[in-house]
Amino acid sequence: MDTLLLARLQFATTASVHFLFVAVTLGLVTLLVGMQTAWVVTGNHRWERMTRFWGQLYVINYVLGIATGIVMEFQFGLNWSGLSRYVGNVFGAPLAIETLVAFFLESTFLGMWIFGWHRLRRGVHLALLYGVAITAYASAFWIMVANSWLQNPVGYEVRDGVAHLTDFSALLTNPTLWTALGHVVSAALLTGGLLVAAISAWHLHRRTPDFALFRSSLRIGVVTAALAITLVQGFGFAQFAPVGGAQPTKFGATSPHAEELVAEWTARFGPGDYLPPVLSSFGLGFMILIGFALGLLWLFVPLLWRDWIIRLRFPLWLLMLALPLPFVALILGWIAREVGRQPWVAYGLLPVDQAVSPISPWLMGTSLIGFTLLLGTLAVTNWVLLARHAARGAADPALGRPPAQPPADDARPEPAFA
Amino acid sequence: MELAWHALLGLFFAGYLVLGGYDYGVGLLLARGADASRRRAALNAVGPFFLGNEVWLVASAGILFGAFPVLEGELLAGSYPAVLTALAGVILVTAGVQLRSRPESMRARTTWDRVIVVGSLLAALGWGVVLAGLLQGVPLHADGHVAGVTHLFTPFAAAAGLAVLALTVAHGATFLTLRLPAVEGDRLRPLARRLLRTALVAVGAAVLVGVFSDRVRAAAQRPMVGVLLAVLLVVALLTAWVALGRRRPGVAFAATSAALALPVLLVGATLWPYVLVSTVEPHASLTVTDAAASAPTLRLLGWLAVPLLPALLGFQAMCWWIFRGRIDGRAPVYW
Numbered sequence: 001m002d003t004l005l006l007a008r009l010q011f012a013t014t015a016s017v018h019f020l021f022v023a024v025t026l027g028l029v030t031l032l033v034g035m036q037t038a039w040v041v042t043g044n045h046r047w048e049r050m051t052r053f054w055g056q057l058y059v060i061n062y063v064l065g066i067a068t069g070i071v072m073e074f075q076f077g078l079n080w081s082g083l084s085r086y087v088g089n090v091f092g093a094p095l096a097i098e099t100l101v102a103f104f105l106e107s108t109f110l111g112m113w114i115f116g117w118h119r120l121r122r123g124v125h126l127a128l129l130y131g132v133a134i135t136a137y138a139s140a141f142w143i144m145v146a147n148s149w150l151q152n153p154v155g156y157e158v159r160d161g162v163a164h165l166t167d168f169s170a171l172l173t174n175p176t177l178w179t180a181l182g183h184v185v186s187a188a189l190l191t192g193g194l195l196v197a198a199i200s201a202w203h204l205h206r207r208t209p210d211f212a213l214f215r216s217s218l219r220i221g222v223v224t225a226a227l228a229i230t231l232v233q234g235f236g237f238a239q240f241a242p243v244g245g246a247q248p249t250k251f252g253a254t255s256p257h258a259e260e261l262v263a264e265w266t267a268r269f270g271p272g273d274y275l276p277p278v279l280s281s282f283g284l285g286f287m288i289l290i291g292f293a294l295g296l297l298w299l300f301v302p303l304l305w306r307d308w309i310i311r312l313r314f315p316l317w318l319l320m321l322a323l324p325l326p327f328v329a330l331i332l333g334w335i336a337r338e339v340g341r342q343p344w345v346a347y348g349l350l351p352v353d354q355a356v357s358p359i360s361p362w363l364m365g366t367s368l369i370g371f372t373l374l375l376g377t378l379a380v381t382n383w384v385l386l387a388r389h390a391a392r393g394a395a396d397p398a399l400g401r402p403p404a405q406p407p408a409d410d411a412r413p414e415p416a417f418a
Numbered sequence: 419m420e421l422a423w424h425a426l427l428g429l430f431f432a433g434y435l436v437l438g439g440y441d442y443g444v445g446l447l448l449a450r451g452a453d454a455s456r457r458r459a460a461l462n463a464v465g466p467f468f469l470g471n472e473v474w475l476v477a478s479a480g481i482l483f484g485a486f487p488v489l490e491g492e493l494l495a496g497s498y499p500a501v502l503t504a505l506a507g508v509i510l511v512t513a514g515v516q517l518r519s520r521p522e523s524m525r526a527r528t529t530w531d532r533v534i535v536v537g538s539l540l541a542a543l544g545w546g547v548v549l550a551g552l553l554q555g556v557p558l559h560a561d562g563h564v565a566g567v568t569h570l571f572t573p574f575a576a577a578a579g580l581a582v583l584a585l586t587v588a589h590g591a592t593f594l595t596l597r598l599p600a601v602e603g604d605r606l607r608p609l610a611r612r613l614l615r616t617a618l619v620a621v622g623a624a625v626l627v628g629v630f631s632d633r634v635r636a637a638a639q640r641p642m643v644g645v646l647l648a649v650l651l652v653v654a655l656l657t658a659w660v661a662l663g664r665r666r667p668g669v670a671f672a673a674t675s676a677a678l679a680l681p682v683l684l685v686g687a688t689l690w691p692y693v694l695v696s697t698v699e700p701h702a703s704l705t706v707t708d709a710a711a712s713a714p715t716l717r718l719l720g721w722l723a724v725p726l727l728p729a730l731l732g733f734q735a736m737c738w739w740i741f742r743g744r745i746d747g748r749a750p751v752y753w
Contacts, residue, residue, distance in 0.1 A: 063516040066472075067509045073479050074505055078498060081491025085562065088487020089711045093718060096484020100726055103480075104473045108733050111469035115741060115750045165714045357495035358563050367502055374506060378513050385520045398519065403748045 004356045006364040007079040013372050014075060015338070016331050017379050018068035023330055025065045026140060026185065027192015027228075028058040029133045031220060040126045046213055053394035054196065054217070057386055059114060064382045066107070068375055073099070079364065080345070082355035087163045087346050090156045094146040094171065102139035106132055117400040140185055148177040151341060152246035153349045163349065175242035179235050180337070186231035187333065190294070191326040193228055197221030198323040199390045201316035210394050219304055222319070226297045233291055247347055249274060250340040251281050261348070269351060276342040283335030290329040294322065419720065420710040423485040424693070426723070428686045430481055432679035434474035435545065435582075436589075438508075439678045440464065441471050443590015445511055445538030446583075448531045454524055456602075457531055459745070461515060461753040463597040466741040468515055468753065470734055475508065477730075484719055488562070489693050489709035496564030496694075497551045500575075504544025510537025515753050539583065546582030550575040552685050553628065553644075555637035558696035558704065569697070574631045577624040582681065584620035588613040589674040592658060596667040599744055607662055610670075614659045617677075621651055637695040644688035651680045 032055055039047030073095075076083060084092060109131040116125050148171075155170030156163040171177075200218035203210065243250055248258035252275050262274045300319070303309035310316065341347055345355040389397070444464050448457050464471075482490045494501050510533050518530030547570060554574055556564045591610035595603040625648045628634045638644050658673035689695055694704040710716060 060517070060520060063513055066469075067513050070472075070476060070508060070512070071505060073476060073483075074494060074501065076483060077479075077490040077494030078501060079495070081495040081563075084483060084487040084491035088483065088490065089715045092483040092485075092487045092490070092711060093715050096480040096719060097722060099473075099476050099480025100723075100730065104477045104730055105733060107473040107476075108470040108737055111466050112737050112740065114469075114752055115466035117750055119750065120740065162712075164712045165718065168714075168718055357491070357498075358565070359495060359498060363498055363567065367498070370502070370506065374509060378509070382513075382517070385517060389520065398752060401750075403750055 003359055003361045003364045004353050006361060006368050007356045007359075008352065010079060010364070010368040010371065011075060012338070013368075014068055014071050014375065015334065017375050018065070018072055019330055019334060020327055020379075021061055021065040021068060021382075022140075023188040023191045023326075024061045024195060025058065026136055026188035027190070027195070027224075028054060028061065029129075029136050029192075030189060031192055031196060031224060032058055033129055033133045034220070036126050036129050040122050046216070048400075049210075049394050050213055050217060052397045052400040053213070056389055056397040056399040057199075059110075059399060060382065060386050060389060062110065064375075064379055067378060069103070071371060071375065078367070079357050079359070080355050081357040083345055083350070086161065086350050086354070087153070087156075090153070090163050090165045090171075091146060091149055091346070093165065093168070094142045094149065098139055098142035098146070102135045102142060106135035106139060109135065114399065118402055137185070140188075141181060144177060144181045144184060145171055145174070147337075148174045148180060150344075150346050151180075151243075151337070152176045153346045158349075163346075176239075176246050179239045179242060183232060183235035183239060183333075186228045186235060187326065187330060190225050190228035190232055191330065193221045193224030193226075194294075194297075194319070194323060194326055195221070197225055198320050201319040202391070203393060204310050205313065205316045205320070208393050213394055215307070215310065218309070218319075222297070222300050222304065222309070225294075226301050229291070229294045229297050233295060236288070236291060247341070249276065251284065252276060252278065265348065272343065272351075274343065276340045280336050280340035280342075283332040283339065287329045287332035287336060290325050290332070294325055294329075297322075419713070419716050420707050422720070423481065423710060423716060424686065424706050426727075427478060427481045427486065428682050430474055430478040432682040434472075434478055435678045435682060436675045437467070437471035437474055438541070439586045440590045440593040441468060441515070442507075442511065442538035442542050443586040443588070444594060445515070445534040445590070446542070446587050447590055447594070449535040454527065458519065458527075458751065458753070459598065459602070460594060461518070461534075462749065462751050463594060463745050464515070465745070465749070465751075465753060466737060470737050472508065472512055485711050485716060486693070486709045487711055489704065492556075492558065492562070492564050492694060492704070493548075493552070496556050496558070496567075497548050497570060498567050500544050500547040500551060500570055502544075503540050504548060507537045507540025507542070507544055510534070511541060512537075519751075519753055538586070542583040542586045543579040546579035547575045549582070549681055549685050550578030550624075552694070553578075553637060553688065554631060554633040555695040555697040557698045558694055558702045560699050560702050562702070564694075565698075572631070572633070574624070574627045574634055577620075577627040578681075581617070581620040581624035584613070584617040585674075585678055585681075588617040588655070588658070589671075589678055592662065592667065592670050592674045595662065596671045597744060599746055603667065603744065604665075607665075607667075611659055611662050614655055614662070614674075618652065618655050618659075621648075621655065621677075625652075633697060636697070638688045639690060639692060639695075640688055644684055647680055647684040647687065651677055651684070654680065 032051060035047055036051045039051055109128045113128040113132060116128060152174055154174050155167035157166050196217050200214040200221060203214040204218060248255055248261055265274050300309055300315055303315055343351050345352050441464055444460050447460060514530050514534035514537055518527050521527060551570050554572060557566060557569050558564050591606060591613050595606050595610050654673045654677040658670040661670035661673060691705050692703050693706050693709050696702040
């Protein structure tokens with residue numbers, strides 16, 4: 001085992017787990033904004049209960065998003081010190097902006113939102129959720145700016161072997177940025193919508209109380225997911241042209257342009273394998289398959305009429321069974337994008353073996369195993385907690401519980417000095 | 419320009435040690451075997467601030483990467499075991515605090531509380547060792563890379579790790595005397611004062627070991643500034659101890675906050691104009707200017723920081739203001 005492989009494995013693991021959680025975060029927060037706005041505008045109690053129930057799941061899911069996000073951020077320096085040394089002047093800027101503009105504010109707002117229930121005025125409380133949502137989207141944007149730069153380095157010049165920033169606006173108009181951003185954001189909406197639809201379907205199938213609440217949630221979820229899958233497909237196919245232009249070797253293509261590029265790299269960086277592993281084409285193929293399958297979500301929309309979707313029962317089953325699909329597709333999509341960039345960290349500029357930190361394989365292996373076990377255990381625990389809270393229903397979520405009310409979900413109440 | 423970013427990096431990391439420090443201090447105090455309701459109350463005393471506290475670390479890492487990319491790579495990769503330890507701790511605490519009240523059973527909650535204790539321990543020790551590693555110099559070679567990790571295992575690093583650990587516990591206890599309901603807070607006062615005395619001993623020991631360490635003496639560019647700041651640290655702890663004795667928890671908390679911020683200032687000022695001092699090749703030492711990103715990057719980030727910093731600090735201040743004062747039975751309980 002060499003250090004490079006271990007470092008790549010660790011990055012792949014952390015990034016995959018991270019993305020499963022942040023996609024749900026981004027999708028759910030969008031729906032929460034709608035729900036809480038409806039509550040504040042109409043004053044209808046049901047919207048408040050929906051906000052609390054789905055908000056509780058959102059907050060539980062958020063935990064692992066932060067935990068894996070922090071590991072990701074530090075991993076750049078720990079395992080990929082060459083990345084910061086050679087291209088840090090350019091690549092570091094969007095990452096720094098992301099932490100300050102987005103991550104920092106998002107968490108600050110979220111803390112106030114969780115504890116501001118029954119304490120802040122409704123308008124202020126709602127504004128905080130808007131803040132959380134806007135900064136979450138800002139976060140997605142800046143991360144995609146950074147990622148797109150690695151896919152297609154622009155706006156820099158190399159002096160003394162180090163990349164220097166020359167034109168920041170080129171990073172924002174990167175051809176690999178906008179369609180990918182649209183693709184990722186709509187994929188997150190799809191995941192959030194389908195999650196809401198599937199959990200509601202479970203409750204409607206089990207005929208738990210709260211029929212009205214889960215009926216509304218199901219409708220919101222199905223419509224969101226259907227709209228989102230069309231966007232996912234649209235942005236997905238729209239990516240082929242810009243990605244093909246910027247990264248001719250991405251899908252192992254043997255076009256004349258790609259061969260020319262490989263010849264040029266062989267001259268500049270020495271002989272080597274400059275085509276990505278087949279894994280990336282595999283990821284792409286299966287993702288497209290799932291994307292088409294999920295396009296069938298539109299068939300559920302007419303069934304919303306007169307609640308046929310609930311009365312027929314089997315659509316509820318289908319929704320529950322479809323829940324893993326977007327998560328699998330998310331991973332496959334990243335495999336296509338990231339593995340398809342190999343053997344480069346920054347495409348055509350910095351190969352991975354020059355970017356990896358000079359750390360002994362033993363240390364890297366310890367870090368890989370330790371963090372994989374730690375994050376894996378936490379992720380599974382988190383999903384179990386999510387499932388339990390989803391199953392428990394909207395009777396009394398801890399989030400937004402009035403302080404005077406004794407918690408009904410505690411086996412033994414432990415009032416905090418009440 | 420580089421100086422401003424260096425100061426900003428210091429500000430955010432010191433802010434993290436002050437704010438995250440009381441998270442970890444409160445986390446460590448869960449080990450006291452207090453009953454379940456007291457443990458929960460302690461966590462909800464941190465409550466609304468918790469999420470806003472740990473992001474100071476995220477922001478420090480962002481500034482480190484954006485404004486000091488070379489330092490970022492060498493510092494983190496060169497202090498691998500210490501950063502790994504701290505990071506594992508940070509993750510355990512963030513997951514533990516936010517998830518511990520989600521299961522219903524008391525046993526599960528007690529288990530999560532142990533996770534928080536272990537996480538706080540690792541985080542405090544880890545960051546202490548990272549700071550010590552900076553102060554004692556690193557084997558930075560002429561090729562620009564730090565070689566090996568054994569350079570971290572010194573008596574000074576251990577003493578500094580323990581000192582930061584003792585500081586966070588004392589800081590956490592002082593925070594609770596300020597934030598818990600008056601009766602409960604007063605009950606914790608003797609404990610907080612005992613912990614402050616322990617912190618004094620630990621800090622004193624770390625300073626002594628540091629002064630007698632050849633590597634620290636060689637790496638320190640301005641030893642007098644370092645000693646002066648160490649004395650200030652001791653004074654801050656004494657102030658906190660006296661203030662708690664006179665039932666002035668606010669003053670005491672301000673003093674322990676200063677005590678957690680001072681180590682960062684001490685490291686930064688003692689090494690200035692360097693950020694990484696090499697123990698093997700004097701010429702390989704990295705100055706603040708060498709470590710900084712090139713001018714266009716700093717200019718871009720600078721324009722951004724001018725409107726952004728007031729907003730960041732303003733929203734944090736808003737959080738502190740909204741949830742100021744002692745918690746009472748009417749405060750939301752979520753963690």
